[in-house]
Ligand SMILES: *[C@@H]1O[C@H](CO)[C@@H](O)[C@H](O)[C@H]1NC(C)=O
Ligand SMILES: *[C@@H]1O[C@H](CO)[C@@H](O)[C@H](O)[C@H]1NC(C)=O
Ligand SMILES: *[C@@H]1O[C@H](CO)[C@@H](O)[C@H](O)[C@H]1NC(C)=O
Ligand SMILES: *[C@@H]1O[C@H](CO)[C@@H](O)[C@H](O)[C@H]1NC(C)=O
Ligand SMILES: *[C@@H]1O[C@H](CO)[C@@H](O)[C@H](O)[C@H]1NC(C)=O
């Protein structure tokens with residue numbers, strides 16, 4: 001069979017499809033409706049012209065995707081596919097055909113069918129009617145990004161004759177980026193650290209309103225991949241947490257919140273996008289391949305995407321990396337099978353910016369839209385449809401998926417009311433309405449901020465702060481007479497200004513404090529990552545760098561807020577933000593050191609503790625017996641070099657709070673807010689405790705040209721790894737202190753007798769998979785008593801021991817606010833999915849017979865309540 005495979009390119013073929021028609025690896029079951037049914041149903045796969053097309057596409061230089069790509073996103077497109085795949089290693093694999101067969105082929109791409117998901121029926125019906133009236137050129141124009149003269153990250157042109165106004169897609173998951181009059185929301189990691197679903201929803205709704213006001217149809221977020229497998233991963237901070245269940249819970253709230261105000265979410269990056277190193281083909285190497293077995297894929301990496309699809313995400317973004325050596329945007333197994341068939345995804349798949357590597361193959365493999373533009377589609381796709389290389393029905397499905405998402409979110413705008421088929425929703429602004437291309441030129445002022453968002457911005461900023469040490473009653477402050485302030489992350493950077501020259505400017509990519517953007521720009525230019533420092537030394541950070549950065553219309557820096565508070569209280573202040581060894585006035589009531597751990601898209605972090613910052617802390621602590629350390633950390637930050645110092649009395653992981661950073665910090669330091677954040681990742685004692693998951697995988701040996709990242713640890717990432725290897729972390733997953741104390745009691749386990757406990761789900765596939773995956777199988781409840789003296793919220797956590805799975809996995813949480821001396825009851829539902837394991841043989845979630853361990857408590861290692869039940 002393999003010999004007949006026309007998808008094999010000739011010679012160097014990295015632009016070709018990677019999914020040859022041959023059985024999967026031994027031991028894997030045939031896929032339902034997937035590769036087993038391929039040969040009969042897809043005659044195009046046996047036609048010669050198709051081969052020729054692929055060869056042609058192979059040699060088309062990927063080249064510059066236009067200045068637009070660079071201007072807005074700045075990805076480097078130098079690739080091995082331009083023909084130079086040299087390697088010093090004689091044994092190095094030079095031909096991609098070596099890898100054929102590692103990712104199973106799954107064709108044809110499933111249609112979007114209203115029959116499957118009733119909630120989309122109206123939108124699909126209208127979309128089918130509109131698409132029926134389109135020419136091939138019009139359908140193709142829906143699929144191919146094109147310059148629009150706006151400041152949108154990407155645009156789809158209008159089809160005015162049919163009342164379709166086009167689409168504006170813009171960054172990103174932490175707020176609308178790179179324009180004026182917008183807010184800077186807490187970053188994903190900060191939301192994860194808040195353990196607060198209500199706040200996550202409020203953030204999403206209010207953030208969504210800003211995208212809407214500016215005429216952005218698609219918000220390019222949330223991020224659930226990377227999930228954070230690689231501790232030094234450069235984009236982990238854009239996602240919520242390294243735990244798939246928790247990530248999925250926040251993805252669900254975020255998708256529903258943003259879409260509730262009519263903006264489509266682009267949940268990204270699908271899938272296995274776990275490192276920045278070698279993320280795109282460059283310097284004679286292909287992009288890294290994430291090699292993930294089926295069980296790990298389902299139980300970790302696909303899990304939060306499943307929640308996003310279940311929440312109705314109208315768009316999914318395919319990723320730069322390869323999966324089993326097949327590029328993310330042309331991987332038929334991940335897109336056609338996992339996403340569209342197994343999860344029943346409605347809506348469309350868009351490429352990450354510049355992630356398309358083939359024309360016909362990406363269309364057949366389920367990609368529906370390319371961004372920001374492409375020579376491989378556009379008029380080339382028109383030809384490919386005309387001559388049969390891409391079936392007409394595939395193009396129709398792409399167009400229907402795009403138009404249906406637009407209808408589903410009710411984006412029919414007033415401009416097109418006369419022509420439109422639906423007059424119910426007339427107030428969505430025209431695409432890019434408030435997104436001028438150049439802020440220095442006269443432009444319409446569209447203030448997207450909403451006075452009613454202020455509370456959500458501040459609460460969100462407060463709750464992502466995690467207090468991990470508080471000795472000698474250091475915090476909260478009680479009317480300090482004198483404070484001494486140190487560290488480079490206290491004040492705002494010297495510049496916070498639009499750069500009309502465009503490109504990867506400091507401001508637009510969140511890099512003003514990172515040597516005024518030099519490091520972010522260097523990373524996008526694929527400069528050597530070893531040269532980049534760990535910290536942003538030129539000011540405070542409120543987000544990381546890259547497309548997930550925020551560009552708020554104002555920032556409350558810690559120094560601004562402390563200064564204002566000192567004015568109110570009459571507190572004396574000293575500060576020194578530049579010296580490595582500052583003097584300390586011995587009359588200081590406390591010394592606050594504000595530091596950061598910077599991270600950006602484009603490169604992985606060079607380390608997770610830096611000598612300069614640790615040295616500054618130890619220096620100040622020598623002469624100040626009440627030293628409070630605050631890190632704005634875009635990821636894990638180790639603390640061993642100072643944490644046991646008796647004069648370091650308090651340590652706060654302040655993460656990436658967004659624009660209210662200073663206000664939030666002061667509110668916590670002065671006890672106006674009681675800290676309630678908890679770590680959404682594990683802080684190890686030493687780097688080596690993370691073993692092979694500390695750093696990205698590098699090209700090596702015979703794989704020098706085709707870097708491989710083998711996810712051989714399976715589901716054992718973060719706390720699952722520490723539990724399995726019995727390694728004591730410095731601060732465990734789920735840990736965080738409060739100004740009060742909580743007691744747990746009265747564990748109750750109630751099995752739901754009316755719910756089926758058959759081994760496999762049997763419901764119809766709806767968005768997210770079989771409908772009965774979400775049926776409640778058991779309910780766990782516990783009482784929490786606030787035994788301290790101040791009111792506060794407690795993130796109570798439920799862990800489950802599933803037979804044959806990691807000893808404990810997070811499967812629920814709630815965060816009640818409990819007044820001093822009062823109690824609250826948390827009640828947490830366990831669904832069929834929560835208790836199942838992925839069964840590779842049957843390709844279904846399996847609910848096993850056996851005993852299920854139950855733990856409830858304050859963190860992954862402080863679990864006072866324990867029980868079990870049998871199924
Ligand atoms: C090919 O790559 C090698 C190693 O990166 C480099 O030395 C050489 O100049 C390149 N050749 C061309 C034609 O780009
Ligand atoms: C990758 O290969 C593994 C092992 O053969 C298999 O279990 C998994 O399903 C494959 N995934 C994809 C996307 O091809
Ligand atoms: C998609 O729908 C078209 C009819 O519109 C049909 O011809 C085609 O076979 C369908 N494709 C799949 C994969 O079901
Ligand atoms: C399609 O176009 C025809 C002719 O221009 C028009 O009569 C019809 O209403 C259109 N279809 C829909 C669903 O609008
Ligand atoms: C079909 O069109 C594509 C896109 O232009 C082209 O590459 C391919 O060679 C064409 N096939 C035939 C048989 O003309």
Ligand SMILES: *[C@@H]1O[C@H](CO)[C@@H](O)[C@H](O)[C@H]1NC(C)=O
Pocket residue numbers: 494515516537538
């Ligand atoms: C940024 O910080 C570095 C290190 O402290 C310093 O050398 C440099 O002068 C600063 N640059 C600007 C523009 O402030």
Ligand SMILES: *[C@@H]1O[C@H](CO)[C@@H](O)[C@H](O)[C@H]1NC(C)=O
Pocket residue numbers: 621622623624625646647
């Ligand atoms: C702690 O600070 C005091 C000054 O308040 C200093 O005398 C002492 O040496 C410091 N302790 C350490 C271990 O550095």
Ligand SMILES: *[C@@H]1O[C@H](CO)[C@@H](O)[C@H](O)[C@H]1NC(C)=O
Pocket residue numbers: 472586587625626
């Ligand atoms: C810390 O130092 C201050 C001033 O030097 C002193 O008054 C205070 O008692 C010290 N506190 C402790 C806990 O040693």
Ligand SMILES: *[C@@H]1O[C@H](CO)[C@@H](O)[C@H](O)[C@H]1NC(C)=O
Pocket residue numbers: 708709710
């Ligand atoms: C990754 O897996 C491949 C195939 O099993 C193997 O040849 C290669 O050595 C592995 N790479 C590493 C770094 O373990």
Ligand SMILES: *[C@@H]1O[C@H](CO)[C@@H](O)[C@H](O)[C@H]1NC(C)=O
Pocket residue numbers: 791819822
């Ligand atoms: C908690 O205390 C506040 C005042 O501190 C009060 O307004 C609120 O009603 C109390 N809530 C409950 C549930 O007792």
